[in-house]
Amino acid sequence: MKYTFEPTGANAQTNHLGSYRRRLPVSLERMYENALDWAHLPHVHASTFDTITCTESGAWGWRATVTSGDEDTEIELLLDRQARRWITRTKSGQNVGAEIWTQVFQVESRVLDITVDFFVPDIPASDRLSLGKAYAAVYERLYDEDVALMSERQRQLDRRLEGRSTDQSLSIENPSRLPLPHAFSLGGRDYLLHQQDQAWLIYPARCPHQLGPLDALPLVDGQVTCPWHGYVFDVRSGRCVSGATCHLGPMPTVTEHSDGLVVSWALPVNPR
Ligand code: FES
Numbered sequence: 001m002k003y004t005f006e007p008t009g010a011n012a013q014t015n016h017l018g019s020y021r022r023r024l025p026v027s028l029e030r031m032y033e034n035a036l037d038w039a040h041l042p043h044v045h046a047s048t049f050d051t052i053t054c055t056e057s058g059a060w061g062w063r064a065t066v067t068s069g070d071e072d073t074e075i076e077l078l079l080d081r082q083a084r085r086w087i088t089r090t091k092s093g094q095n096v097g098a099e100i101w102t103q104v105f106q107v108e109s110r111v112l113d114i115t116v117d118f119f120v121p122d123i124p125a126s127d128r129l130s131l132g133k134a135y136a137a138v139y140e141r142l143y144d145e146d147v148a149l150m151s152e153r154q155r156q157l158d159r160r161l162e163g164r165s166t167d168q169s170l171s172i173e174n175p176s177r178l179p180l181p182h183a184f185s186l187g188g189r190d191y192l193l194h195q196q197d198q199a200w201l202i203y204p205a206r207c208p209h210q211l212g213p214l215d216a217l218p219l220v221d222g223q224v225t226c227p228w229h230g231y232v233f234d235v236r237s238g239r240c241v242s243g244a245t246c247h248l249g250p251m252p253t254v255t256e257h258s259d260g261l262v263v264s265w266a267l268p269v270n271p272r
Pocket residue numbers: 207208209210211212226227228229230231
């Protein structure tokens with residue numbers, strides 16, 4: 001069992017519905033980054049949130065309106081690093097006045113225990129257990145999705161610290177028989193090979209924003225959408241066409257030969 005949920009007694013004179021507890025294989029740095037990252041909600045947690053409009057954000061937390069189905073909910077998240085805690089408050093919408101307190105205990109440098117307490121006002125005693133369980137089930141799903149993101153981001157950051165290979169080129173034989181996109185590494189970085197309008201395309205397998213995974217995604221009109229925050233990139237120019245200032249990293253060139261492709265960092269030699 002990955003987590004526990006302890007309900008508070010139905011007759012207790014409190015708004016406390018219960019406590020969700022779970023161990024997470026992530027660092028405090030990744031956890032705070034995730035708590036402050038309001039923009040991932042409708043992308044990584046698409047089954048819970050449809051859209052988010054942020055009105056204010058900073059190192060202190062954020063305020064935003066989220067939509068789920070027909071419901072608009074205004075929420076704020078306040079992070080207190082000293083106390084290793086953040087509080088999420090519902091300012092308007094369903095369950096207005098609800099507060100979710102998340103307390104973090106550091107077990108090891110990359111192992112955390114969290115306790116999430118759910119406080120919801122004006123809930124009849126007969127409904128408290130079922131609502132507490134419903135909150136715990138939602139948090140279970142949200143944390144499953146967040147652990148996948150945080151672990152993958154950490155893995156990519158760790159890889160960036162490893163020594164890079166100095167390989168300058170690579171051959172890909174029979175590319176037309178490969179399932180696309182085809183992933184490969186060159187010089188310690190990961191790339192994808194794809195084809196559009198009969199032309200071979202190479203682009204980085206990692207998003208320049210926070211290293212989100214661009215592999216296993218469809219190319220639509222030469223564009224790919226990062227699953228973590230929804231940035232859209234034109235893989236031919238590298239430009240972010242959804243408005244962010246970031247740009248796909250440099251791309252090696254691809255040259256077609258009779259027996260396959262050569263992907264290379266080498267600059268083309270001018271014919272004399
Ligand atoms: S990691 Fe944020 S949009 Fe890709």
